[in-house]
Amino acid sequence: xxxxFNGRREDPRLLTGxxxxxxxxxxxxxxxxxxxxxxxxxxxIRGIDTAEAEAAEGVLAVLTGAxxxxxxxxxxxxxxxxxxxxxxxxxxxxxPALATDRVRYVGEPMAIVVAETEAQAxxxxxxxxxxxxxxxxxxxxxxxxxxGAPLIHDEIxxxxxxxxxFGDAVAVEAAIEGxxxxxRITLESPRLLGNPMEPKAVLARWDGDILDLWSPSQGITPLxxxxxxxxxxxxxxxxxxxxxxGGAFGVRGQIYPEYTAVALAAKRVGRPVKWVSSRSExxxxxxxxxxxxxxxxxxxxxxxxxxxxxxDILADMGGHVSAAGPVTAIQNPLQMAFGAYAIPAVGGTIRxxxxxxxxxSAYRGAVRxxxxxxxxxxxxxxxxxxxxxxxDLRRRNMIPVAAFPYDIPAMxxxxxxxSADFGSLIDAALARADWDGFDARxxxxxxxxxxxxxGCALFIEPAGxxxxxxxxxxxWEVDGMLTIHTAAVASGQGHETVFPEMLGAQLGMAxxxxxxxxxxxxxxxxxxxxxxGSRSMMAQGSTTTEAGRxxxxxxxxxxxxxxxxxxxxxxxxxxxxxxxxxxxSLSLADIAAELPGQLDTMAELPGPRAFPSGMHVAEVEIDPxxxxxxxxxxxxxxxxxxxMNKTLVEGQIIGxxxxxxxxxxxxxxxxxxxxxLLSGSFMDYPMPRADLMHRVDIELRGVPSPGNLLGxxxxxxxxxxxxxxxxxxxxxxxxxxxxxxxxxxxxxPARIWGALIAAGKGA
Numbered sequence: 001x002x003x004x005f006n007g008r009r010e011d012p013r014l015l016t017g018x019x020x021x022x023x024x025x026x027x028x029x030x031x032x033x034x035x036x037x038x039x040x041x042x043x044x045i046r047g048i049d050t051a052e053a054e055a056a057e058g059v060l061a062v063l064t065g066a067x068x069x070x071x072x073x074x075x076x077x078x079x080x081x082x083x084x085x086x087x088x089x090x091x092x093x094x095x096p097a098l099a100t101d102r103v104r105y106v107g108e109p110m111a112i113v114v115a116e117t118e119a120q121a122x123x124x125x126x127x128x129x130x131x132x133x134x135x136x137x138x139x140x141x142x143x144x145x146x147x148g149a150p151l152i153h154d155e156i157x158x159x160x161x162x163x164x165x166f167g168d169a170v171a172v173e174a175a176i177e178g179x180x181x182x183x184r185i186t187l188e189s190p191r192l193l194g195n196p197m198e199p200k201a202v203l204a205r206w207d208g209d210i211l212d213l214w215s216p217s218q219g220i221t222p223l224x225x226x227x228x229x230x231x232x233x234x235x236x237x238x239x240x241x242x243x244x245x246g247g248a249f250g251v252r253g254q255i256y257p258e259y260t261a262v263a264l265a266a267k268r269v270g271r272p273v274k275w276v277s278s279r280s281e282x283x284x285x286x287x288x289x290x291x292x293x294x295x296x297x298x299x300x301x302x303x304x305x306x307x308x309x310x311x312d313i314l315a316d317m318g319g320h321v322s323a324a325g326p327v328t329a330i331q332n333p334l335q336m337a338f339g340a341y342a343i344p345a346v347g348g349t350i351r352x353x354x355x356x357x358x359x360x361s362a363y364r365g366a367v368r369x370x371x372x373x374x375x376x377x378x379x380x381x382x383x384x385x386x387x388x389x390x391x392d393l394r395r396r397n398m399i400p401v402a403a404f405p406y407d408i409p410a411m412x413x414x415x416x417x418x419s420a421d422f423g424s425l426i427d428a429a430l431a432r433a434d435w436d437g438f439d440a441r442x443x444x445x446x447x448x449x450x451x452x453x454x455g456c457a458l459f460i461e462p463a464g465x466x467x468x469x470x471x472x473x474x475x476w477e478v479d480g481m482l483t484i485h486t487a488a489v490a491s492g493q494g495h496e497t498v499f500p501e502m503l504g505a506q507l508g509m510a511x512x513x514x515x516x517x518x519x520x521x522x523x524x525x526x527x528x529x530x531x532x533g534s535r536s537m538m539a540q541g542s543t544t545t546e547a548g549r550x551x552x553x554x555x556x557x558x559x560x561x562x563x564x565x566x567x568x569x570x571x572x573x574x575x576x577x578x579x580x581x582x583x584x585s586l587s588l589a590d591i592a593a594e595l596p597g598q599l600d601t602m603a604e605l606p607g608p609r610a611f612p613s614g615m616h617v618a619e620v621e622i623d624p625x626x627x628x629x630x631x632x633x634x635x636x637x638x639x640x641x642x643x644m645n646k647t648l649v650e651g652q653i654i655g656x657x658x659x660x661x662x663x664x665x666x667x668x669x670x671x672x673x674x675x676x677l678l679s680g681s682f683m684d685y686p687m688p689r690a691d692l693m694h695r696v697d698i699e700l701r702g703v704p705s706p707g708n709l710l711g712x713x714x715x716x717x718x719x720x721x722x723x724x725x726x727x728x729x730x731x732x733x734x735x736x737x738x739x740x741x742x743x744x745x746x747x748x749p750a751r752i753w754g755a756l757i758a759a760g761k762g763a
Contacts, residue, residue: 008648009497010490019244022201023276025214030203031060033262033275034121036111036128037285038103041319041356041675042138042150045102046131048111053127058120060269062128063261064111065100067268073097073260076323077229082330082412085163090352092161092321093153097230097257097264103132104152104319105358106676107284112261114269118276139675141293141314141353152319152354159354161321164330166412167337167347175308175345179299183382188744189370189724191291191316191669193685194363196491198246199282200256204263205272210237211263217242218253219530220519221467221487226255226323231263242519248491249659250362251286253532254323258285283680287325288669289363291316294374296348304388306341306397311348311374315367318359325359326352328366334411335462336368339375340422340613341397346409356675362532364659365461365717369724372459376725377732380455384736391426391435394458398422405706417611418713419703420460425615425637429456432697433617433635441619451622453734457725460613463534463714464707467607470528472543474503474551474601476592482507482514484547486540487528489519492655493536493716494648499544502644506548507588508575529607534714537644538608542709547603551588558595559586610705612713614638616722618730624738624761627753629665629731635697636722641705641713649715650698656719657696662688664727666746735759 013019036048050062068074075097080090095101099110111128115121136150143149144159152159176182196216203214211233217223220240227238245252258275266273277285295312315329330350338346383390399406401423405416430436438454445452473485484499496516504511517523519530528543529535552572559577560567563586569579578585592599617635622628636653643649666686670678679685704711724745731747732740739759743751 008494010494014244021198021244021246022203022214022216025203026274027203027205027272030272030274031114031116031269032118032121033265033273034113034118034125035109035258036113036125036130038099038106038108038110040103040132040134041106042135043103043132044135045099045110046133048131049129050111053113053124056120056124056127058116059113059124060116061114061265062111063265063268065096065098068096068098068261068264069100071264072232073264074230075257075320076226076255078321078323078326080162080326080330082164085165090162090321090326091156093155095320097260105356107358108319109257109261112265114265114273137675138356139671139673140355141316144353144355152356156354160351161317161354162326162330162352164350166334166350168345169347171345172308172310172347176297176299176310179307180302181300181382181386182297183378183385184297185374185378185381186293186295187374187377189290189292189294189373190745191357191360192289192363192663192667193283193669194249194251194286194289195283195687196247196249196252199277199279200258200286201276202259202262203272203274204266206267210239212239212241213259213263214241215259216245216248216252217489217519217530218245218248218491218532219488221527222253222530223255230255230260242489245489245491248531249364250289250324250366250532252491253362253530280681284677285358287322287359287361288318289360290370291360292367292370294370296374296378298378298382300382300386304386304393304396306343308345309338309343311337313348313350315350315352316357316360317352317354318357319354320359322359322361324362328362332367332462333371335408335415336371339372340399340458340460342399342403357671364656365720368461368717369660369721372457372461372721373724373728376457376459376729380729380732391430395423395426398458415609417460418705418707420611420613420639421703422458422613424701425613425639426458428699428701429615429617429635429637432637432699433619433633435617445621451624451734451738453620453622453730453732454617455726455729455731455733456615456617457722457729458615459721460611461717461721462609463612464538464609465607466533466535467529469604470539470543470607471526471602471604472540472547473524473526474547475524476599480589480593482509484514484516484544485520485523485526486516486518487526488531488536488540490531493531493652494645495536498645498648499541502541503544503548506545507552508573509588524602534612534716538610538705538708538710538712538714541644541712542608543603543605545709546605547601550603551599551601554599554601555588555591558591558598562586562591562594608708610641610707610713612638612640612715612718614718614722616726618726620727620730620734622734622752624756627749627751627756629747629749629752631661631692631694631727633695634693636719637699637701638715638718639702639713640700640715640718641702642711643700643702644710644712646700649700652715653698653719654696656717657693657723658688660720660723661692661727664724664745664747665692666748668746
């Protein structure tokens with residue numbers, strides 16, 4: 001598609017400070033809120049004395065968990081479409097939005113203060129006296145699963161909320177036991193902080209029994225469903241607002257306890273109430289990502305064919321099960337358990353474990369990067385132990401083009417990979433990365449006392465899903481503009497640019513005559529998934545195309561009436577209906593002006609699923625004297641189906657790479673033995689910077705998906721999925737010749753240096 005904007009349409013507004021984020025919204029007569037949070041990870045709440053705070057200057061109300069419980073306002077509801085071991089269901093403790101019986105992680109909200117000003121609300125927090133009786137802390141998953149461990153929730157035995165056995169255990173056992181080669185690996189994918197540009201915030205106002213709520217969100221439909229579940233409000237009792245959202249990454253996809261607490265506070269004081277978290281408060285209380293222990297075993301026959309793979313996955317859920325954390329920790333591993341390979345026997349176990357840490361939610365990739373990581377690290381380890389070439393192993397075992405659609409074997413959620421051409425991806429990536437020239441580059445590094453490593457990752461991931469249908473509305477405004485209404489809310493993807501481009505090309509209209517409203521309260525009531533799971537273009541882009549088709553069909557009939565001609569006599573070209581021998585033509589805007597409302601269109605399509613894939617190559621150089629690791633070159637060859645805007649797609653890949661490489665080389669939420677977060681500021685938590693990526697080479701080789709009108713597959717998480725295994729395989733390729741057998745992320749200088757020292761190498 002031809003790009004008609006100089007950059008993204010939204011950029012001038014966002015880059016000049018004219019964005020409209022939640023904190024930018026204020027209402028007449030609004031009050032301000034602040035939250036009292038637990039400073040210990042595990043304790044019984046004996047009482048909370050709020051009397052002095054209630055009497056403080058400017059304070060309008062102080063609410064605790066008892067008020068939330070009386071109102072019936074709960075924590076987020078966690079859906080789970082699967083049954084676990086023995087037909088069991090996900091165990092979720094039914095708790096109010098603010099803690100009542102116990103606190104279960106540092107930062108858990110216990111009370112909300114509402115005052116005339118933000119400063120008064122924060123000052124009053126110091127006057128609240130909580131009576132907390134400390135309990136033994138469960139700081140991590142080994143402690144949670146140990147015999148006799150304290151229970152995080154009395155109603156969840158063994159601190160295990162869910163256990164799923166998947167695949168064919170008997171076939172897997174037989175395949176691995178009979179294999180000529182067996183390779184095992186255990187990896188940690190540490191907890192990460194989402195750190196969106198925009199901290200958490202919420203503004204609530206009641207109009208009678210109708211709640212207006214502003215908050216940063218990835219989609220109005222999931223937000224509405226979550227809010228209804230935790231408050232009991234009906235869909236028609238909510239008007240939800242999210243215009244610009246400053247980053248999301250999965251951690252802005254659900255209802256937080258603070259949202260419902262502010263809503264109840266606004267009802268109690270009879271005024272709008274606003275809360276904007278500080279950066280440190282957001283770091284402390286935002287749901288986190290990852291937090292996985294991944295063990296896997298691979299069996300190979302004498303010719304290097306993969307005969308079976310078995311997984312044992314532990315997923316840290318934190319002190320409460322969030323709305324999105326459990327299902328992503330189950331569903332995505334099921335669809336990526338065998339990677340890009342035709343492995344006849346696949347199975348394993350996934351356990352969701354509770355600890356005294358911040359709850360975990362989806363985070364860019366939502367366990368997909370972790371599954372690619374463990375499978376691709378396992379393939380490299382198999383090559384290292386058996387002597388097979390690592391590229392030959394991948395070619396020998398990859399799913400062939402002729403096998404697509406490829407059914408996922410022995411899974412509780414039947415589905416199939418739609419399309420891919422792994423051989424083409426491998427060929428392109430090796431050529432662009434100059435794989436064959438690496439030995440000379442390694443020798444040059446060695447001559448300078450440096451260690452050089454080359455790593456790759458071949459992957460396929462699920463994208464889309466998450467809703468039954470996606471709706472899009474097209475309406476003509478009085479100013480002659482055509483407006484696209486979608487349920488998804490953009491958080492940096494460029495929706496305002498690409499959706500008008502796409503529809504403009506279809507309708508023969510200039511895209512600057514088309515605007516997008518994503519998830520706006522002044523849009524027609526529509527449903528559909530949010531901007532998560534790399535689904536927006538394949539789902540709502542396809543539905544926009546269908547809406548455009550329906551609008552053109554309507555327009556042809558209406559134009560025929562206005563021109564007193566038959567529809568068959570009309571041609572449509574360059575945005576105009578005309579007929580041979582007639583001196584009159586009509587544009588869509590003309591028809592909309594003459595017949596107001598009659599061109600407005602609502603379309604819906606089933607929520608699609610597709611499977612993007614890729615081959616990534618990373619090249620690193622390590623200074624053994626310091627452990628410093630430089631990423632010299634990164635090659636990304638991706639199949640994201642039909643590309644609607646190449647610039648935006650490449651931007652999404654680079655953004656994903658930054659987050660994935662940030663995890664590989666530095667990011668980690670550090671906790672001590674008392675489950676206190678030690679990396680609670682940007683002084684302690686390293687965010688990726690531009691100098692992390694010296695050279696990035698991107699190629700797009702799309703096989704259109706047969707599952708949606710556009711053939712799109714999604715690209716938002718591809719960079720993250722590929723970068724974890726590719727970069728860590730490169731690090732291990734540099735370190736393994738020095739005797740280093742294992743290294744977990746993040747590959748910081750201290751960790752690399754320590755591993756070399758432990759292996760008897762290094763300074």
